[in-house]
Amino acid sequence: MPVARPESSDSRVIAHVDMDCFYVQVEQRKQPNLRGQPTAVVQYNNWKGGGLIAVGYEARKFGVKRSMRGDEAKEVCPQIHLVQVPVNRGKADLTVYRNAGSEVVSVLSKKGRCERASIDEVYLDLTEAAERMLAETPLERLEAINEEALKSHILGLEMDGVDVKENVRNWLVRPDADRRDKLLACGALLVAELRLQVLEETQFTCSAGIAHNKVEYTILYFISLHLCPTENKCLSISLFLGFKQILAKLASGMNKPSQQTVVPSSSVTKLLQNFPIKKMKQLGGKLGTSIQTDLAVETVGDLLQFPESKLQELYGVNTGTWLWNIARGISGDEVEERLLPKSHGAGKTFPGCSALRSIPAVENWLKELSEELSERLQSDLVKNKRIAQSLTVHASAYKSSDNDSHKKFPSKSGPLRYGTAKILEDAILLFQAGLREYLGSHNLKTSGAHDGWGITGLSVSASKIVAIPSGTRSISNYFQTQDNNDVSAKETNERFDLAGAATSFHSESEIYTEVHFTEPDESPKKEKEGSHALRKCGLVDSGTQTQQASQASIFYETEPTLARSMSQQDGFAQETKPSSSGARACSNADYNESEHSFHSGEFEHNIPKEPKTSTSKQKGRILSNEALTPEC
DNA sequence: CATTATTGGATT
DNA sequence: TAATCCAAT
Numbered sequence A: 001m002p003v004a005r006p007e008s009s010d011s012r013v014i015a016h017v018d019m020d021c022f023y024v025q026v027e028q029r030k031q032p033n034l035r036g037q038p039t040a041v042v043q044y045n046n047w048k049g050g051g052l053i054a055v056g057y058e059a060r061k062f063g064v065k066r067s068m069r070g071d072e073a074k075e076v077c078p079q080i081h082l083v084q085v086p087v088n089r090g091k092a093d094l095t096v097y098r099n100a101g102s103e104v105v106s107v108l109s110k111k112g113r114c115e116r117a118s119i120d121e122v123y124l125d126l127t128e129a130a131e132r133m134l135a136e137t138p139l140e141r142l143e144a145i146n147e148e149a150l151k152s153h154i155l156g157l158e159m160d161g162v163d164v165k166e167n168v169r170n171w172l173v174r175p176d177a178d179r180r181d182k183l184l185a186c187g188a189l190l191v192a193e194l195r196l197q198v199l200e201e202t203q204f205t206c207s208a209g210i211a212h213n214k215v216e217y218t219i220l221y222f223i224s225l226h227l228c229p230t231e232n233k234c235l236s237i238s239l240f241l242g243f244k245q246i247l248a249k250l251a252s253g254m255n256k257p258s259q260q261t262v263v264p265s266s267s268v269t270k271l272l273q274n275f276p277i278k279k280m281k282q283l284g285g286k287l288g289t290s291i292q293t294d295l296a297v298e299t300v301g302d303l304l305q306f307p308e309s310k311l312q313e314l315y316g317v318n319t320g321t322w323l324w325n326i327a328r329g330i331s332g333d334e335v336e337e338r339l340l341p342k343s344h345g346a347g348k349t350f351p352g353c354s355a356l357r358s359i360p361a362v363e364n365w366l367k368e369l370s371e372e373l374s375e376r377l378q379s380d381l382v383k384n385k386r387i388a389q390s391l392t393v394h395a396s397a398y399k400s401s402d403n404d405s406h407k408k409f410p411s412k413s414g415p416l417r418y419g420t421a422k423i424l425e426d427a428i429l430l431f432q433a434g435l436r437e438y439l440g441s442h443n444l445k446t447s448g449a450h451d452g453w454g455i456t457g458l459s460v461s462a463s464k465i466v467a468i469p470s471g472t473r474s475i476s477n478y479f480q481t482q483d484n485n486d487v488s489a490k491e492t493n494e495r496f497d498l499a500g501a502a503t504s505f506h507s508e509s510e511i512y513t514e515v516h517f518t519e520p521d522e523s524p525k526k527e528k529e530g531s532h533a534l535r536k537c538g539l540v541d542s543g544t545q546t547q548q549a550s551q552a553s554i555f556y557e558t559e560p561t562l563a564r565s566m567s568q569q570d571g572f573a574q575e576t577k578p579s580s581s582g583a584r585a586c587s588n589a590d591y592n593e594s595e596h597s598f599h600s601g602e603f604e605h606n607i608p609k610e611p612k613t614s615t616s617k618q619k620g621r622i623l624s625n626e627a628l629t630p631e632c
Numbered sequence B: 001c002a003t004t005a006t007t008g009g010a011t012t
Numbered sequence C: 001t002a003a004t005c006c007a008a009t
Helices: A022-030 A070-076 A095-108 A127-136 A164-173 A179-202 A214-227 A231-241 A244-253 A265-273 A286-295 A308-315 A317-327 A359-384 A420-439 A489-495 A526-531 A565-576 A581-585 A615-627
Strands: A014-019 A039-043 A051-055 A081-084 A113-118 A121-125 A206-211 A260-262 A344-349 A386-399 A412-415 A453-467 A502-507 A510-515
Touching: A014 A095, A014 A179, A014 A214, A022 A039, A022 A051, A022 A095, A039 A070, A051 A070, A070 A081, A095 A113, A095 A121, A095 A179, A127 A179, A164 A179, A179 A206, A179 A260, A179 A265, A206 A214, A214 A265, A286 A308, A308 A317, A344 A359, A344 A386, A359 A386, A359 A420, A359 A453, A386 A420, A412 A420, A420 A453
Parallel strands: A039 A081, A206 A260
Antiparallel strands: A014 A121, A014 A206, A039 A051, A113 A121, A344 A453, A386 A412, A386 A453, A502 A510
16 A cells, blocks of 8 residues: 655655657667667567567557557558567567666666666656755856756746747746745756766667656656657647646657656646546556545545545545645655666466466476576676575466366465576475465376466566675675574585675676686585475475575575586486476477567567577477467 | 566555 | 565556
């Protein structure tokens, strides 16, 4: 539930920066010939042309929409360039976009507190910078104003036809403005600079809103979403909100991306008055719906009539006050300093007939997912000196036999051990625990026998990430929860020596850092599993169960970067891959969405991936070719 | 079971 | 801490 933080007469300067059709921009930077062309990014091309996850502005003019299928997009815009999301290990790989997002963050985080809100969005708290600017340079005497700042849209500012920029300039430097407006004006200047800097350093354009808190931004987001593409929508929304002039103005500027908009507090009340309640952040779901029905409220303005006490008794004290404040554009939501994600996850869905129906099929996919996750954890460790402590496996499933077919598949989690093989091993155990519970009394019998169940989604994620304080040589201290008995700190130390052996080298355009972990003399082999924490959780059945503390005991295996992975992983694969042809043959679900089968010429292929030589993958290719049905 | 893949946050 | 749900993009 939303929690209200007491806060009023808020003079912060909060900006929200949102990349324009980010994935498309990333692809266009990679292939500059796509610039100016109608372009969309699509993933998985073998079913109805794949799903669009980003649509460029040129393509939007043709009515191409996000989450159309590639085929539909082609229908309305035959010239469209469809770029595939990179596929690795049989699944979409968003790494390039994550990295591009990081580039942007590193520019935007220079002027104030910065919160990475998603892969392509950040919040900035520019209060201090704005105050400084105001103190140093009284706006009235500001000579050179960034051209970009002059293009700002000021909500509520009447545009009397003449020179728009002059109008904006006047607003920005208006001597009789109150302090809060002046701060916003400074914010607008700062953001203009930042956006230019982003463009210079990354070649990406972005749009931004500047307001006194996070909530006000919601409005901008709504407006930009709905006004952006077409004139028609623009008109209807304008009428709907009753702000024809302002919004029309805004809309005309929205033709091109790369805009910024200021929300002076004087404009907030009017804007919120007719703002649809369901579009407010946090109210898009059930709470929003119940407010609509309980109170017959359609817009934020409608909420104003209800006293705080009434809202509190209906929705609880916290949510009640939160609502009361929101209706008045008041929000104490802080911008959290956070440049890095709090968790990593790799997942894939297996819709329709692609559902996984055998344990080996599931294990194969868990392997792919675990590899990706491990790679990302490794990179996070090296780049950011952070360690994840918890591993979670989620699945969704159906059960056709039992009438109870819509039972939820339980998620399972436990301590995370580093190393691809360890992660896979634990992921499999967690999955099996989930499956047993899911199937209840059903005995899963032998590995391949599917008893009317199917897995329609799988994901493996890592969370509880903690930083290793810089200057620390050993990390063991940062893992253990108080009770640790059988794995001594000393032993863990021996296994992981971060600062000790870090070297870096260049490779193409990227910089990799290689960290050598010291291997324990006697490698912890299978026997070591007896002490694994999962056993303690009862997730594996073993007679020889060693008593084990619940601490996150982490065994680092050496993780070199490129070439090595083959031998090691293949070795492991053989170990874990329970069955071969038999079980595989019965499952067309095995690798049914591999990247090899696209319709030639229909897509702009993403940099031909180097043949990822993995035995499992090759087997998968062969299999999927014969197992693929036209629809599937 | 065809809006996928990820995130983050809150509740219990 | 684990599991579950919800919301957002």
